[in-house]
Amino acid sequence: MNKRMADFESLIKSDYKNTAGIVVMQDGEQVYESYFDGYTFDDSLHVASVTKSVVSALIGIALDKGHIKSRDQKVLEFFPGYTIKRGEKTIQNVTIKNMLTMTAPYKYKSEPYTKVYASEDWTKAALDLMGGKNGVGEFKYSTVGAQILSGVLANATGRSVLDFAAENLFKPLGIKAPRNAAIHSKEEYSAFLKDKYVHGWVTDPKGTNTAGWGLALTPRDMAKIGQLYLNGGAWNGRQLLSSKWIEDSTQENSRWGELSYGYLWWIVGDKEHGCYAALGDGGNAIFVNPERKMVVAIASRFMPRAKNRIELIEKHIVPLFEGKP
Structure with missing residues (x-):
């Protein structure tokens, strides 16, 4: 191991102690893989809000397959048995696109x-x-609200989110x-968030998988999802997801202060470089x-206020594989 690489791994161990594993792909090839704190390539971790970006991909696949007609479809079309509360009108205008861009309104101040x-x-x-006095179109980041997309997927496809994901994303x-x-x-x-070794995809008592958090993946799994997006949705000669969906998902659709947001993906770094990321609490990233x-x-164990x-990535990892000083 050369000195720059050794210095980098020392930095991880000293400043990013909750990191479990890092995988770097370049030009479609794996150029780096390392594990820390006793983890191995086989260990999955709870990737927190990276789950949202995986669900975004599944919505795109459901659109490609015709299960969902349009991202502009009203959310309530997928819940015909749901009764709107008296006097509540705002919710009727919320679309799938509002859910993907975090521009749906909610009645709470902090997430319940x-x-x-x-x-x-x-x-x-x-x-x-959902609903209340705030209008549709204002950015409001919501993890509990993202759960509605799991209901949309399950009702649109007639299958569980996990079964649909296994056939159309994970297995391929x-x-x-x-x-x-x-x-x-x-x-x-609490145990799912804090245990060192976790597996699976969280479901509610009805058996519906989570959309805002709750998926456990390995760093290799995460890298494959990133590579699929970099490939414009193609994998081993098969188009798993339309390139147009990826293009739309990874450009600015809404804003939160200075931060840009796509379809459950963050637009990061210099705009001209076109970088984007799936980000999860505790330091999980694609x-x-x-x-x-x-x-x-990067897969990481949960910890509050984890370092950015x-x-x-931009200061240490990218230069490491670009041969930059």
């Missing part, structure tokens, strides 16, 4: 995780929170499909740099 995850039907609980990419991981209590929820044909996947992984 406990209330939603203590309910029997997390999708219905999220629908009950050579990703071992996770099992369902049911959460029944606050203690189980970073794609189309200009350099590079994908960086985009800064780590």
Whole structure:
């Protein structure tokens, strides 16, 4: 190992201690893979909000296959049995695109995780929170709200989110499909977030997979998803996802202050480089740099206020594989 690489790995161990694994792809080839803190290539971790970006891909596949007619379809079309609360009109105008761009309105100030995850039907609980006085079109980042997209997928395809994902995304990419991981209590929820080794894709008591968090992947799995996007949706000669969907998903569709947002993907770094990322709490990231044909996947154990992984990638990882001083 050369000195620059040794210095880099020392930096990870000292400043990014909760990092479990890093995989770097360049020009379609794996150029780096390393694991820390006792983890191996076989260990999956909870990737937190990276789950949202995977669900975005599944919405795109459902559109490609005709299960969903348009991203402009109203969300409530997929829940014909849902009863709107009296006097609530805003929710009727919310589209799938609003859900993807975090521009749907909600009635809460801070996310009521406990209330939603203590309910029997997390999708219905999220629908009950939607609407209120704020208009459609204002950015409001919502993890509990993203759950509605799982309901949309399940109702549109007639299958569980996991089954649809296994057939149309995981299996073609050579990703071992996770099992369902049911959460029944606050203690189980906490354990899934904090345990060193976790597996599966969280479901609510009705068996609906989560959309905002709750998926466990390995760094290799994450890198494959990034590479699929870098490839414009193609994998081993097969188009798994339309290139147009990827293009639309990874350009600015909404803004949160100075941050740009696509379809459940963050637009990061210098705009002219076209970089984008799936980001999850604790330091999980799938970073794609189309200009350099590079994908960086980082899986991390949960910790509050983890150091910025985009800064780590752009300052330390990209230069390491570009031969820059």
